[in-house]
Amino acid sequence: DIVFAYINQNRWAILRDSIFILIVRFTTRAKIVCRYSAGGFSDFYNNSGIFKIYIKKILLRLDMIITEGQIINEQFKSIVSSVDVVSAHIGIPSNNVKIVNKNKTGFQVLYIIGQHRKEKGFWDLLYCIPKVISRNPNVIFNFVGDINDRLISKKNVQRFIKRHNIEEFIDFQGVKYGDEKDLCYQSSSIMTLPSYTEGLPLSILEGMSFGLPIVATRVGVIPEIIKEEVNGYLLNPGDRKKLIELISFLSMNHDLVEKIGNNNREYVLKSFTMQDFCRRLEACFDLIELEN
Secondary structure: OEEEEEOOOOHHHHHHHHHHHHHHHHHOOOEEEEEOOOOOHHHHHHOOOOHHHHHHHHHOOOOEEEEOOHHHHHHHHOOOOOOEEEEOOOOEOHHHOOOOOOOOOOEEEEEEEEEOOHHHOHHHHHHHHHHHHHHOOOEEEEEEEEOOOOOOOHHHHHHHHHHHOOHHHEEEEEOOOHHHHHHHHHOOOEEEEOOOOOOOOHHHHHHHHOOOOEEEEOOOOHHHHOOEOOOEEEEOOOOHHHHHHHHHHHHOOHHHHHHHHHHHHHHHHHHOEHHHHHHHHHHHHHHHHHOO
16 A cells, blocks of 8 residues: 655644654555655755754655655755655646747746745846846736735835836736636746746746746756756846846847747647656556565
8 A cells, every 4th residue: 555645844744744654654554655846855954953853754754755856856865865766747737738829019028926925036037127128128027926015025116116117017917827827828928937946836837838938047856847948048046147138138039939939838748748747656656566
């Protein structure tokens, strides 16, 4: 038998999940497989102080950890080398992979996130806007997602926008779901995600499925998915100068944008559907059954 569960990089979640893991370990002979879908476990572990001892003891009770990619695998192997750690890239539902609408007004840069925050590169992108539009005034920046005053000061945002006179070049669209979210992708030219920490963001796969080149940071599993000049471009977290250069460059090279976009659509259709994800998970489960 196999018991499947998720683990998180949160102390309370670890405590909660560890109770379940310990009950399974001491009351059954089942193999315990845990899925970790974020990207910064090593940072969480290294910053946990004495709680690191408990985290390691719980991880050692597992038979297998399934992550989003090889980069995350190495984080866990550095903590518990005796536990099997494998990766299974996530996929997106086939009904999300729709025909791309090429009718776009201007050069539309999409920044889509559930909730805007500093760690997701919000201020880095906002800072870049005046610099980009000074080079190409046809660029529009679309911010999709919630802005919570506890995370991002709306007053500071409005102050920055007014100081730099960029009201007409930025559109805060709020949270979008379903067809409205699909329309955000369809009406965009490129997508950017200048985060400081990630696993494998679902939004990047969604953007690629709609034929968008990706400009993102070298964090989490993103470098395993985005190859330079094939699927998009990478930069280091916080490198605002590079972000300005890449967005400006792409806004003036529409043929290249279309070429990369076509590469991305084919790439997702070939390797990142939900069916592909299920096959990868099944392969992980087959591996642990072979070890019984």
